[in-house]
Amino acid sequence: MHLTQDAVTNLDQRFRAHLINSLSGFKSANLIGTQDTEGNTNLAIVSSVFHLGAHPPLIGMIIRPHSVARHTFENILEAGCYTINQVNTEIVPQAHQTSARYEKHESEFNATGLTAEYLAGFSAPFVAESRLKYSVRLREHQHLAINGTELVIGEILDLHIEDKALQEDGFIDLEAINTVAISGLDSYHSTQKLTRLPYAKKT
Amino acid sequence: MHLTQDAVTNLDQRFRAHLINSLSGFKSANLIGTQDTEGNTNLAIVSSVFHLGAHPPLIGMIIRPHSVARHTFENILEAGCYTINQVNTEIVPQAHQTSARYEKHESEFNATGLTAEYLAGFSAPFVAESRLKYSVRLREHQHLAINGTELVIGEILDLHIEDKALQEDGFIDLEAINTVAISGLDSYHSTQKLTRLPYAKKT
Numbered sequence: 001m002h003l004t005q006d007a008v009t010n011l012d013q014r015f016r017a018h019l020i021n022s023l024s025g026f027k028s029a030n031l032i033g034t035q036d037t038e039g040n041t042n043l044a045i046v047s048s049v050f051h052l053g054a055h056p057p058l059i060g061m062i063i064r065p066h067s068v069a070r071h072t073f074e075n076i077l078e079a080g081c082y083t084i085n086q087v088n089t090e091i092v093p094q095a096h097q098t099s100a101r102y103e104k105h106e107s108e109f110n111a112t113g114l115t116a117e118y119l120a121g122f123s124a125p126f127v128a129e130s131r132l133k134y135s136v137r138l139r140e141h142q143h144l145a146i147n148g149t150e151l152v153i154g155e156i157l158d159l160h161i162e163d164k165a166l167q168e169d170g171f172i173d174l175e176a177i178n179t180v181a182i183s184g185l186d187s188y189h190s191t192q193k194l195t196r197l198p199y200a201k202k203t
Numbered sequence: 204m205h206l207t208q209d210a211v212t213n214l215d216q217r218f219r220a221h222l223i224n225s226l227s228g229f230k231s232a233n234l235i236g237t238q239d240t241e242g243n244t245n246l247a248i249v250s251s252v253f254h255l256g257a258h259p260p261l262i263g264m265i266i267r268p269h270s271v272a273r274h275t276f277e278n279i280l281e282a283g284c285y286t287i288n289q290v291n292t293e294i295v296p297q298a299h300q301t302s303a304r305y306e307k308h309e310s311e312f313n314a315t316g317l318t319a320e321y322l323a324g325f326s327a328p329f330v331a332e333s334r335l336k337y338s339v340r341l342r343e344h345q346h347l348a349i350n351g352t353e354l355v356i357g358e359i360l361d362l363h364i365e366d367k368a369l370q371e372d373g374f375i376d377l378e379a380i381n382t383v384a385i386s387g388l389d390s391y392h393s394t395q396k397l398t399r400l401p402y403a404k405k406t
Contacts, residue, residue, distance in 0.1 A: 001362075001363070001365070001369065002323060002362070002363055003363075003364070004323075005359075005361055008260060008362065011373070012373075013258070014372070015372060016258070017257045017373070018372050018373030019362075019374070019375065020254070020256075020257035021254055021257060022373075022374060023254070023335070023362070024233075024252050024253055024254040024262060025231030025232060025233060025252065025289050025290075025382055025384070026229050026230070026231055026232075026377065026382065026383075026394065027253070027254065028227050028228030028230065029228060029229075030227075030228060047254075048253055048254065049228065050230070050251055050253050050265065051223070051227040051230065051250075051265075052265060052347070052352065053223075053350040053352060054219055054220045054222075055220075056350065057211060057226075058349065058350055060265070062253065062254075062255060062263070084226075086228050087228075092397060092398065092400075096400045096403055097403050098403075099403045100403040100404050111405075111406075119205070120205060120207075132226070134226060139349060142345070146255075146261065146342060146356060147255065147256040147259065147261055149256060151354065153349060156223065157208045158207050159204075159205070159206040159222075159226070160204070160206075161206070162204070166204065166222075169218060169221050170215075170217070170218035170219060170220070170221030170222040171225060171388075172222065172225035172387065174225065174228065174229065174386050175392075179228055179229065180229075180397065181228070181229035183375075183377050183394075184374045184375065184399075185374075186374075186399050186401070186402070187374065187396060187399045188396075188397045188398055188399075189378075189384075189394035189396055189397055190394065190395050191229065191384055191392035191394050191395070193390060193391075193392055194292060194383065194391045194392055194393055195391055196387075196389050196391075197295075197296065197299045197389050197391070198389070199389070200299055200301075200303040201303050201304075202304065202305060203303075203314075
């Protein structure tokens with residue numbers, strides 16, 4: 001099937017949102033934990049977290065500042081720190097429910113039943129049920145004028161990982177901790193390993 | 204297991220690369236097709252393609268301009284256009300092999316056996332074996348001084364999708380076309396659908 005740009009432009013807005021959100025392929029599923037200076041906690045599922053670099057360890061994400069993620073963005077700017085918690089198969093419904101439009105004083109932890117925990121003296125809350133999580137310090141944010149989104153770049157600080165997932169070469173077996181992937185706006189997937197391939201060389 | 208920032212900093216560089224690349228969760232697997240003005244084609248696997256927005260349809264990716272993806276970045280700047288082709292289970296080894304360090308005059312299409320095809324008059328090559336692909340026009344690129352990477356933002360033009368994958372509401376069933384996910388630097392995964400969840404509302 002060939003859909004021209006004009007045809008896509010003329011699609012119903014909701015149909016188009018599902019379609020375009022499917023094009024990038026599988027996405028990461030992460031919960032962003034934040035807290036404002038008054039101690040109000042917030043938790044938001046984000047499918048746009050991406051690896052930015054390992055030297056230094058940096059992580060990026062795209063936030064729509066006027067969406068349901070607005071409190072997350074405000075808290076990150078206010079506190080300068082946040083946590084990233086991978087979503088696993090056991091907490092998919094609760095993780096998804098964080099995308100409902102709660103008020104700022106309503107904590108998604110309370111609303112969804114996920115458990116806030118504080119680790120290693122870090123001021124933003126982690127998700128106790130997540131099996132791979134890390135603390136992050138805001139390094140910079142850039143307004144992307146092209147569509148009003150914000151690119152948020154953070155420095156990875158401390159890692160909290162279930163022992164059994166970490167392999168000898170540093171690779172983390174995400175399947176051992178049931179990490180899920182997202183496709184489109186609302187589809188959740190478990191995975192099955194096909195292969196690990198060696199560093200590619202010219203033959 | 205708790206790994207402090209200092210502990211991570213002191214890890215062996217290769218170990219750290221595997222570790223940090225695992226933290227974001229599952230990544231998309233896409234082949235970027237480009238062509239310079241002399242007609243040299245290039246194909247590069249990229250795990251950093253991400254959804255940026257549906258209105259207008261925009262797609263982002265992170266490129267390390269001095270890495271093996273340098274020709275891809277040069278061609279995008281030169282030609283202003285590229286294709287994005289989802290990787291499926293049938294072409295994982297060939298897709299991975301595009302990450303070897305070929306010279307600019309060596310086409311990864313020839314080197315890997317993937318087939319270049321030209322669709323709907325678009326000047327950059329598609330991957331015939333890919334079952335979901337689209338043409339993209341460069342809109343902007345930003346140098347991220349924090350680690351020397353480039354954020355490349357493109358406008359999604361025409362879509363080429365296998366009919367059977369497109370569902371009634373616009374959602375694309377990526378499993379119907381065997382799209383794979385990546386974890387870490389080198390691990391490839393098929394997926395199994397867990398659930399699609401309705402738009403979340405406060406209860």
